[in-house]
Amino acid sequence: xxxxxxxxxxxxxxxxxxxxxxxxxxxxxxxxxxxxxxxxxxxxxxxxxxxxxxxxxxxxxxxxxxxxxxxxxxxxxxxxxxxxxxxxxxxxxxxxxxxxxxxxxxxxxxxxxxxxxxxxxxxxxxxxxxxxxxx
Numbered sequence: 693x694x695x696x697x698x699x700x701x702x703x704x705x706x707x708x709x710x711x712x713x714x715x716x717x718x719x720x721x722x723x724x725x726x727x728x729x730x731x732x733x734x735x736x737x738x739x740x741x742x743x744x745x746x747x748x749x750x751x752x753x754x755x756x757x758x759x760x761x762x763x764x765x766x767x768x769x770x771x772x773x774x775x776x777x778x779x780x781x782x783x784x785x786x787x788x789x790x791x792x793x794x795x796x797x798x799x800x801x802x803x804x805x806x807x808x809x810x811x812x813x814x815x816x817x818x819x820x821x822x823x824x825x826x827x
Contacts, residue, residue, distance in 0.1 A: 694748065696721040705824070712774065719771075723748075723779075723807060723823040730811050743790070744809045744821075749802050757796060757803035765796065765803075775825050779809060782820040 699718040704711050714720075723746060731741030750757070752767020760766045765773040777789045793808040809821050 693724050693726065694721055695724065721825065723821075725809065725821040728821060742811050746807045746809075747799075747804050748807070749799075749804050751803070759796065763794075773825070775805065776823075779821055779823040781822075 697720045699714045699720060700716055701714075702716060703714045705714050705720070725744060728744065729735070731738070733740060750767065750773060752769065752771050752773075754766065754768030757773075758766045760772070763775045763777070765775070767773055775794045777793060778786050779789065780786055787810065789808050790810060793806065795806050797804050797806060807823060809823070
């Protein structure tokens, strides 16, 4: 599930992986994988799941999104997208995405951001994952 919000008041947001200053008008979204069921040899023909990759198209005023600093993208009209490579699991444990994630790709002329979440438990039980960046 992806949830988006517009920030109304200045403040601080973040998790154990880092904090960000919020200003009125900032756009915020979360990726929340609740009760995610990982593939097992019993449930998936292709084998056991190790990662979940999610592609999200993010548009701004620019026709092409540009990376201006590491993990900071210019969407146009002064709008910046800052992406972290960390996420939290159910018990507020901070995990780091595999090297190179999140990444931006071009698909059909659109800027698509790819997020990669690794299975963090040895069991094949449901697991909650929360990714919480700021635009």
